[in-house]
Amino acid sequence: MTARVECVVTTGVVAGPDADTTPMENNVWIIGDDEQAMVVDAAHEPDVIATTLGDRRVVAIACTHAHNGHVDAAVALSDRTGAPIMLHPDDLELWRRSFPSRVPDEELVDGRVIDVAGTALTVRHTPGHTPGSVSLYDPALRRVFTGDMLLSRGPGTIGPEDSDFQAMIQSIRERLVTLPPETVVCPGHGDVTTVGEVGERVEDWLRRIA
Template sequence: MAARIEHLVTSGTFSLDGGTWDVDNNVWIVGDDREVIVIDAAHDAGVIAEAVGGRTLRAVVCTHAHNDHIDAAPDLAARTGGPVLLHPDDLPLWKQTHPERAPDAELADGQVLTVAGVDLTVLHTPGHAPGAVCLYAPALGALFSGDTLFAGGPGATGRSYSHFPTIIDSIRERLLSLPGDTVVHTGHGDTTTIGAEAPHLQDWIVRGR
């Protein structure tokens, strides 16, 4: 059975720096009928576990540790036995949401996660958060960008632990070099492609100064 990409949208809140906002999050499930990984366990562990079903959950991958992307991760791990993976640079953010429960293992730049015969390469893309990562699956023509790159521009950098020049460097150096037809599966909102976003890099820089 060929690997495929499944998509859920879950709703909840994002809180940081004393503010709270209602958000809808994309949850991506990659795998086949036997095994999957979940990318960003947001808000509702029950709904995500139901989508996983009887399949083996190889990992709960966190693209970064803002609460709306990790709030359901420990519960999902407890329900399924899948380990929670996070880049260590985002531990300070993780501890704001889950002070009593650490991730199970670290993500590292260049690390390869394999599920259903498909390799997903971890790309460390700081800027939106210090430990933000994207996952690149060339066999699927897919990039899972978390909140690093959206349809229309880079992720927000106006709050703690974020930095606009850094996210621009991450996008320029790590993402825009990928094939233009790579589909970008984002943390919120619509998908896009590398080719659709690449021509606008200079506009983002001017806007963000």
């Protein structure tokens, strides 16, 4: 059976020292078929995500980065499904702010491949938004899951503490907009776009700030 991609939009209030009380909407991406699935960014509402997963075997809960609003449902979903939580090790410090007594199960290191439902997602370490931000690229599905690194409007947000502006530009230029232009960009918030469309926006943005 061919893998399909589903998007579940969940809503929650972000916790932590930098939080405000504005509810935030996140895209939770589910890649799989009728038998198995993986989750990209278990955000806010574990029950809603679990309902969408149904009785499928969950092979991974992959975290694009460890900001609270992208991982706050990860532990509850892992406990419920038995799926391993995966995170790049450079975001462990951030992770501990949300879950001081539980560590992720596996490392999302650059080049790692996650197999699910007959397709394969490759980890691209794309630091910048946070040190351990990753994107997950699937050439067969023509999709890249970018978390907060690349949104439909262009580059993701730069926080005062966790972000590195130069690293973000470098990651986007060298590791994301270099993907085939027809690749669909599936971000952590908002609409999808394509690498071709967002690549032009990124270059405009870079020209404006130069």
